[in-house]
Amino acid sequence: MAVAELDLDLDVFAGPFDLLLAVVLREEVSLLEVQLGEIVVAYVEYLEGEGDLELEVATEFLVLIAALLELKSRLLLPAPEEEMEAMAPEEAVEELLARMLEYRRYSRAAEVLADRFEAERGYLYRSAPLPAELRRVAVDAASAVYDPDLLGSALGDLLTEPEEVDISHIRPTVSLQRRLTALREALGRRPEFDFDEEFGGEDRLTQAVTVFAMLELYRKGEVTWEQDRPLGPIRVRRLRVAGGGAGGVGGGSS
């Protein structure tokens, strides 16, 4: 199944995923109202039903959901008026249409190629060395055409041990839940603080998840923030104290 066909039944939208993308781009549905968590849940449920994880599809899903998250976070962040108008709905539709048409061309060519590959798989080719007497001929006629350094440098490439893959960012300690708690604790200590001052010591991923936690609390009306210029300091301000503490967070996917 393609991700595009993932059937969604959300509060504000029912239909396949690609349709959701289309209506979101047309701004017929406000992305602010779409619980992205629900889409993830729908996808995970689909996976559970299906039993196997197809890596390609999973990758596609991650790319799409990441794009939506980015879009949503941009909408949530205050931005100058003119930037908000940068892409009108009509333009968005035209852009989307152009892309879909181009993609459609190659996905059709792909079908033809896949069929062709299937039809050709039965033909097998011989790969046998030349008989000894003829091999002799080729050796006699051979002259140096390759540089031995080619082999040395290829071997050098292979000797290079790749850098250790940094997997610290996928440790399970960075959960949205915990960042929400940390954020609320920080807000509980003082009504206003500088983001970097409070969280600047954390690694990039923890900081990023903290920003998502801020978006979540913004949605709930608990927090707001200001940033005078891109990459400038972020002042985080408490709007009201969270009611009841730990419960009631987590993307509203229940």
Next chain:
Amino acid sequence: MSDLSRTVEALLFLSAQPVTVAELVEATEATEGQVAEAVELLREDLAEGKRGVVLREVGGGLTLASDPASEDAARRLLAKPRTPPLTQAQAEALAIVAYLQPVSRPEIARIRGVSSESAVQTLAERGLIEESGRSRFGAAIFKTTELFERLFGLSGLDQLPDPSQFDPTPEDERELRERLLKAGEQRAE
């Protein structure tokens, strides 16, 4: 079977790569007309269903291949499992490389709308595409290989199906546009 046909058959049998008519002319010291005639005779003799071996025109030349009817027996003998079919993602990435080559990795991702890392890597591992350099911005650039032509039974890249047949028709475009608009209207109701 003529002597020249026999020689051509022997040459095709020995050569690991497809052999062009020009190479056959040089090797047999016959005229191009004679070689063409000999190839024609051989083509009839080795037409599909006649023998265990068939004559094929792939990868820019002539080559022999085993008849597909013997595929199962051949795989049992050579203990060679059937290669898996192309996934949708691989087929799409391959179509883009085949028609647009040389084409960069980001370009493939842009057209497919998703990162195509693993599809591209698998295609390269299977020998269907290969890096043919780097773009100005350092991105890997890909083209199809000779193996691609062989495995797809193409005598050359010009034998790829005419791409215009895949162009979305005006009806397609209208249908797609309507689908997008309708989705919006449903929402508005």
Next chain:
Amino acid sequence: MSDLSRTVEALLFLSAQPVTVAELVEATEATEGQVAEAVELLREDLAEGKRGVVLREVGGGLTLASDPASEDAARRLLAKPRTPPLTQAQAEALAIVAYLQPVSRPEIARIRGVSSESAVQTLAERGLIEESGRSRFGAAIFKTTELFERLFGLSGLDQLPDPSQFDPTPEDERELRERLLKAGEQRAE
């Protein structure tokens, strides 16, 4: 020509080594009598002077060979080895075989961190490497050929560039094979 004869012909065409009747029986799932009959038919069809290929019995098995009459033409065709530029994958596989020979196919894959089927096959087809036996576990083992030395202008394998010259960590004194395998395993992770 019977279906079974056709299949037998295809099997002999594909196999680089002579094939025994027992192997043919197993691969075709026919009886020994049927296979013997099919081989007899094929023997008549491929008797000397009939086609470009002849059926021969060598080393306890059956094999196809080119007709001796085509030898001169074969010499002219195959005298000049094919030497297109090596792709990165081919260069890496060749370097592994050159420095570590004899080396098994799975070992090549482990060092490169990716399956290297098509690179190894191309190198073998071009005559740069060849099978030199089987490992204890049945994997093909490769070494470089005399043609390889000619094409690289080497008077012997000891003329290969000193690996330490390209070695990123010369202070490390572990053995080359071990080092390559370690780097390969990290790549594959």
